[in-house]
Amino acid sequence: MAYQIEDGTILVAYRANEKVNRDDGDDSIKKTGKYHSSIRIMCSKDNGKTYERHSIVWDLYEENIQKWYASCGLWEPHLGMLNGELACFFAIGKSVYEYNHPINSTDIFVYRNNEWVRAEDTSNETPGTIKNGMPVWQGLSGGGYIMALESNKNNKSTYKNVLTTKLMISLDGVKWKNLCDVYIPKKYKTKSGAPYVVQLPNGQIVVSYMTNDDYGYSSEK
Numbered sequence: 001m002a003y004q005i006e007d008g009t010i011l012v013a014y015r016a017n018e019k020v021n022r023d024d025g026d027d028s029i030k031k032t033g034k035y036h037s038s039i040r041i042m043c044s045k046d047n048g049k050t051y052e053r054h055s056i057v058w059d060l061y062e063e064n065i066q067k068w069y070a071s072c073g074l075w076e077p078h079l080g081m082l083n084g085e086l087a088c089f090f091a092i093g094k095s096v097y098e099y100n101h102p103i104n105s106t107d108i109f110v111y112r113n114n115e116w117v118r119a120e121d122t123s124n125e126t127p128g129t130i131k132n133g134m135p136v137w138q139g140l141s142g143g144g145y146i147m148a149l150e151s152n153k154n155n156k157s158t159y160k161n162v163l164t165t166k167l168m169i170s171l172d173g174v175k176w177k178n179l180c181d182v183y184i185p186k187k188y189k190t191k192s193g194a195p196y197v198v199q200l201p202n203g204q205i206v207v208s209y210m211t212n213d214d215y216g217y218s219s220e221k
Contacts, residue, residue: 003079005086010044011054013077013088036061039090039109044208057088057116076134082145082173086111087119087211089147091133106135106149108174120174132166136196137173141203145173147196148207154184163191165209185213 001013017037036059043054060074075091087110108119137147147168154164165182183192194210 001078008045008047010048010080011086012044012078013057013090014040014042015073015075015077015090016040016074035073036091039074039077039088040201041088041163055111055116057090057136058107078136080138082108082110082119082139088116089137089175091135091149093133098188118120134194138197138199139173140199145170146179146197146199146205147176148182148197148209150193150195150209152189154181163193165192165195165207167197167205167207182207183209183211185211187213190215 003011003013005011015037016039017035038059039057041054041057042051044051056076058074073093073135075093077088077090079086079088082086087108089106090106091106109116110119132149132151135147135149137145147170149166149168150163151166152163154166164184167179167182168176169179171174182195185192190211190213192209192211192213196208197205199205
């Protein structure tokens with residue numbers, strides 16, 4: 001995700017991950033039997049012609065990972081300005097904090113005094129089967145913030161669909177509450193995810209998402 005700050009610098013946030021099982025290199029990579037996932041920032045000061053390392057938002061090593069799960073670690077960073085500070089929202093995938101256990105939150109880190117520090121979670125980290133992820137957010141012209149995300153729980157309190165696109169709203173950008181479901185897939189095991197949200201100049205809020213509802217299972221369970 002690319003984002004240009006006031007001084008013209010272009011920041012690009014991305015996810016880097018690997019299964020670490022080697023003893024070469026410096027101490028930072030001399031790990032064995034661990035899964036390494038991180039959210040990293042590159043920057044360009046020449047309008048995108050060249051890039052250099054800027055910072056690491058979170059560098060995470062997890063133990064006891066039996067497979068290189070695609071859903072492990074840290075996911076889907078999104079940059080913006082939060083209460084006057086550069087902020088990075090990102091999703092926490094399965095296995096973080098506990099092996100193969102979904103955590104139902106996204107995280108907020110803010111860039112303060114030339115380092116990234118955790119602000120607060122955008123949704124509760126209560127153990128369970130709810131998963132909120134892939135956060136996309138922005139400040140609203142009238143104040144407050146809006147965020148689109150994908151979740152496996154919709155407002156009807158059912159779990160028959162794998163993912164549902166939702167909107168959340170916040171006054172301070174830190175404490176969030178559910179606003180509405182954008183789209184609940186109608187077929188069993190279908191998805192509605194990969195959301196994006198923008199506020200247009202006329203104030204209208206527009207959400208985009210992907211769905212396979214036209215292809216998924218026809219029977220409901």
